[in-house]
Amino acid sequence: MARSTADTTNESFRHDSSTLTERIAANPEPALRWAGVAAVLLLLELGAFLGGVLTLFHAAVLGVTALLEVSLGAVSSGLGEAAFGFQTDALASISGVRDAAQSIPTLLSRETISNQGHMVGPNGPWTGTFLGLEPAYAWGIRVVLVLVYAFVTAYWLFRGWLVFRNHYRQADWTPTDDIINRLRDHRWGQFGIAVLVVFLTLALFGPALGPTTVQQNIKSPYAEESQIEYFSDDTGSVETVFAGKANFDSKSKGPNQNVGPMTYDDYGRFHPFGTLPNGRDLFTFMMGGARISLIVTGLAIGLASFIAGALGLISAFYGGTTDLAVLTTADGITSVPRLLLLVMLSAVFANHWLGSVLDGGFLLALIFGFTGWPLLWRAVRGPALQVAQEEWVDAAESFGQRPTLIMWKHMFPYVMGYLLVYASMSAGGIVVSLSALSFIGNGLGITAPTPAWGRAVSLGQSYVAGPSWHIALIPGLMIVILVMGLNAFGDGLRDAIDPETKGSDDGDELAAGGGA
Amino acid sequence: MSNAIEREQTAASGETLVDVQELKTYYGGDGFFASPPVKAVDTVDFEIQRGETFGLVGESGCGKSTLGRTLVQLEQATEGSVSFDGTDITELSGPELKQWRRNAQMVFQDPESSLNDRMTVGEIIREPLDAHDWKTKADRRERVTELLSEVGLREEHYFRYPHQFSGGQRQRVGIARALALEPEFVVLDEPVSALDVSVQAKIITLLEDLQAEFDLTYLFIAHDLSVVRHICDRVAVMYLGKIMEIGDTEELYENPQNPYTQALLSAIPRPDPSVTIDRITLPGTPPSPRDPPQGCQFSTRCPAKIRPEAYADTDDEIWHAVEQLREVVRERSRMSLSTTDQLRKRLDRFSRFDDIEETVTDLFGELSVPQSVEDHVRHAVELVKDGEPKAAQTYLREEFGGVCDTTRPGHHQVSAAGRESYCHRHLDEYEDTTTVLANYVDGA
Incomplete structure (x- = not known):
């Protein structure tokens, strides 16, 4: 908890009026040490890193321009076409840069540590593989290295925050410290974080992890x-x-x-x-599925959280008619069965270009986002209403602070925790729903042949009791582990943010809910 | 009670800073199906001189906080005007309102709730400056450190978070924030009532020092009467949204004129056990501000209520019972009936209020009630039993109500210094409150 108020010298206050850069310049050693290791980590995978960033950028540009095109197209078809033209040009140039970036050799690539080769005779030896090893070992080495790299990088990012906290932050204690400290003792939450890191690694390094592409x-x-x-x-x-x-x-x-x-x-x-x-190859299939699943889930939950957070703050701050309007909208959305809506919209957009973005995943993300926010909104509206009653909100109003800033500075920090907890728990629901849609198939879910976990389960359905049990079981287990990890992360976060509710099980219904 | 507390008389310039006229602040009540509004502040007039400390006292729920919040435009006035230096601030909006807000700030009651725990003390105090784009960033930092030492905190507290501080220190932060924009007028909404007694004194002293240093004008809202006497130049006593008495503090405390003020002041605990004081205990609870009495707001509990001519000679005990019955009927009329009861009423089978008989027995059972009173009581009881408590209430008011029940009193000047009191008793034709209350206490 709070440190005693007497132990600080004037020293900490001296660099009060300095910016972060000045503080680093004054004491560069810890920052340089951290940045050195970070640079090495980055260089090892520079090509893949740039490629990944550009892929995200590509997707973001696609999403934004697509929305622009739709909305402008509604006003006039000329504007819509202009937007489409811009979209095509922008995407083409981003793809070009991305391809160039991805051609930069990286340490953890399938080319460097290759498992694809062949025997030269009936009993070997192997040629084309890494050090002439058997493909299984070459592949194993690559997977282990990738996972180690991912965990080291994740830790190093956290380490960066620690360096900032210990050497460059002006406040010697902030409420975040408590949250982090509590999370450091929370094994279940750490399990959740580890699962998330593993699955993010699967999604990011998918092409490098698979035995083939x-x-x-x-x-x-x-x-x-x-x-x-x-x-x-x-x-x-x-x-x-x-x-x-x-x-x-x-x-x-x-x-x-x-x-x-x-x-x-x-x-x-x-x-x-x-x-x-x-x-x-099922493993390659699963890696591809991890990527699309996490992208769609991330987009959907991001969109839902954004809408829920913004509307939660607005409805709590303004109250009255505004609150009622949001409530009615949310109820309206909740009252439509999600599966039915998904089926209908998938049919409507079957031949529309929007349905082909991310192999249909983008449309699914939009649907999950726009239908998922009422649940999150309900979860944050209560805490938001509570914060809106605090006197510091009145105080901010009394000196003429702008409503947007009041919501952002005085209300959002108190709501964010709840939003994170509920979002991570509903994300599990979205993963399950997404797999369920791909399981059903028939135009729902991710378009074949792009890999999707649910489709693997569906393909293996008839072989469950037999030697080919792996087809349905392994994807099923992966879904279970990811959803469990998301829930563990949510639990850990909740206990870290609000230690008083520890042990209560008010997250249960959410953990179970959210499925289509 | 002669141990007059030494009080530094802050120099009031005699120039009006805040002029409140016919101010009403109602909550709710708009909309077609809404129940009647809560009349939190109901037609209030007063002035605050530049440089003075103006006290506002009253029991909880009397509307004093709402009045304070209306003066800094945290609540929208329903009617009336608040002139600040000649500008009617109830008319302001948008950028003008924001600009004006620099002049009037507020210190809140609960330092636990008035500071955002996720911001450092520095950020909290700097926020008003940021909101108004005050000078440059470096200047703002400078100003915050200045303010910190001004309110008795240290520079290095800048990067601390509020819950690293005690209640008193937090209140100092709240005061620093209120002073950041160099306001002329500060509303202090019970600034010390959430603090330990020892800390209270320090905060009060700090407030006095700051007032002297920055020529501040204070509106001091409190329910602690001793604190008000210590710090305020003038004081207004509020009851149910109305100012009952207003005047110079010392004079008002020494010689209260309004029955409510007298009752309130008689409740101040005396540290001297040898002094016997006749405490006036008020019966019942304040009525709902949704449905205030038709006459004087205090009439339902007033110990000095004026009786109508016809009952001037009725026995005190009987009169007392009648008053209590009226209170009971009043409470009944606030209950809403369920649909089944409404239906029963239509079919003449209503029986939910039959227990009023027991009340009447309790109140009048042992007394010999004169026929004239008895008849009216019976009639009212029948009305209640028929499910018409509102009609019974009106009936009783018309029969037993005096001028206090039917007519709102005016503010009468009760001293040479210009003190005013809200009571019919100050009219020449009625007996003086002090005399009446002296008898009341004796009789009790």
Whole structure:
């Protein structure tokens, strides 16, 4: 808790009027030490990092210009076309820069530590793989390195905050310190954070983690560049074959034909999670699915939280008719069955370009966002109403502070915690809903052949009781772990923000809710 | 009670800073289906001189806080005007209002709630300056450090958070924030009532020092009468949204004229056990400000209420019972009936209020009630039993009500210094309040 008020010297106050840069200049050592390690971490993966940032930027530009186009198009078709033109140009140039960035070699790439090679004779040795290792070991080394890298980076970011706190922050204590300290003792919450880091790593490093690529194995297995070499026992020499043909012979379809987890197929390809009924690599499929799932979930929950937070503050601050209007809208949205809405909108937008962004994921994110906010809004409206009654809000009003700033400075910090907790818990619901839609398929969910977890479960449904159990079980477990991790994170956050509610189980209904 | 507390008389310039006229602040009541508004402040007139400390006392719920909040435009006045240096601030809005807000600030009652716990003390005090784009950033920092030492805190408290401080220190932060924009007028809404007694004295002294240093004008809202006597030059006593008595503090405390003021002051605890004081205990609770009495606001509890001519000679005990019955009927009339009861009433089967008989037995059972009174009581009781307590209330008022029940009194000047009191008793035809109350206390 609060440190005693007597132990501070005037020293801390001296650099009061200085900016952060001046404070760093005055005592550069800790910052430099931190920045040195951070730079090394960044350099290792510069190409991938730039590529990732540009991909996000690409998606953001796409989203914003798409909304612009729709709204401008409603006013006049000329404006809409202008927006579309701008969108095409902007996206093309971003893609160009991204491709250039991604060609920068990185340490943790599939090229550097390759697992794709072939044997030169019946009993080896392997060629084309990292150090001539067996593909399984090469792949294992890469996965371990990627995960270590991800955790080190995550810790180093946290370490950066610690450096700032200990050396450059002017206040020697802030309420955030308490939250962080409580989270440091909270094992369940830390488990949640670890799960989140792992899944974010899967999504970010998906292409580097898979034993093969989505492009080669799933999307265009008969393309010219999708040919693989293998040592054929029949001919006794190294042969070339299309990945699609190899897939055809590597199907997992129960007792007669099966490539299980941690095994090789006839073409010397390693399958950590086995193959799908159509012979594709399940691990690669899952990595692709992680990416789309997390992007859609993130977009949806971000949108919902933003709407919920803004409307929660507005309805609590202004009250009366405004509150009633928001309440009515929220009730209206809640009263529409979400699954029905999803089915209808998916049908309506089936041939619209919006339905093809992110392979249909963007539309789903919008639907989840615009239908999910009432739940979050309800959760934050109560605390927001409470804060609005505090005298410091009156005080701010009495010296003429602007309403937007009153809401932002005097109300939002108290609501943000609740918003984070409920958002992380509803995110689990969105993950489940998304998988459920892909499970149902038939135009719902993520468009095939783009990987989606729910579709893997659906594909493996008929083989659950048999040697091909892995097809449905592994994706199912991954969904369960992610949702559990999100809930653990929410729990930890709640206990850290508001230690008084620790032990109470008011989050249960939320943890369970949110599914379509 | 002669141990007059030494009080530095702050020099009031005689120039009016705040002029409140016919001010009304009602809550709710707008809208078609709304219940009647809460008349928190109901036609109030007074002036505050530049440089003085004006006290506002009264029990909780009497509207004193609402009045203070209306003066700094935290509440919108329903009617009337508040002239500040000649400008009617109830008419201001937008940028003009924001500009004016620099002149009038407020210190809140609860230092736990008036400071945002997620901001440092420096940010809290600086915020008013930021909001008004006061000079440059460096100047603002400078000003905040100045203010910190002004209110008795140290520079290095700038980066501390409010809950690293005690209640008294937090209140100092609140005061520093109120003074940041160099206001002329500060509303102090019970600034010390949430603090320990030892800390209260320090804060009061601080407020006095700051007033002298910056020529501040204070509106001091309190329910602690001794504190008010200590700090205020003039004082107004409020009851149910109305000023009952207003005048110079010392004079008002020494020789209160209004029955309510007298009752209130008689409740101040005396530290001297040898002094016997006749305490006037008021019956009942204040009526709802949604439905204030038709006559004087204080008439339902007034110990010096004027009786109508016809009952001037009625026995005191009987009269007392009649008054109590009226209070009971009044309470009944505030109850709303359920749909079933409404239906029963239509069908003449209503029985929910039959227990009024027991009340009457309790009140009048042991007394020999004259026929003239008895008849009216019976009639009123029948009305109540029929489910018409409102009609019974009106009936009783018309029959037993005197001038206090039917007519709002005026403010009468009661001293050479210009003190005013809100009571019919100050008219020549009625007996003086002091005499009446002396008898009342004797009789009790």
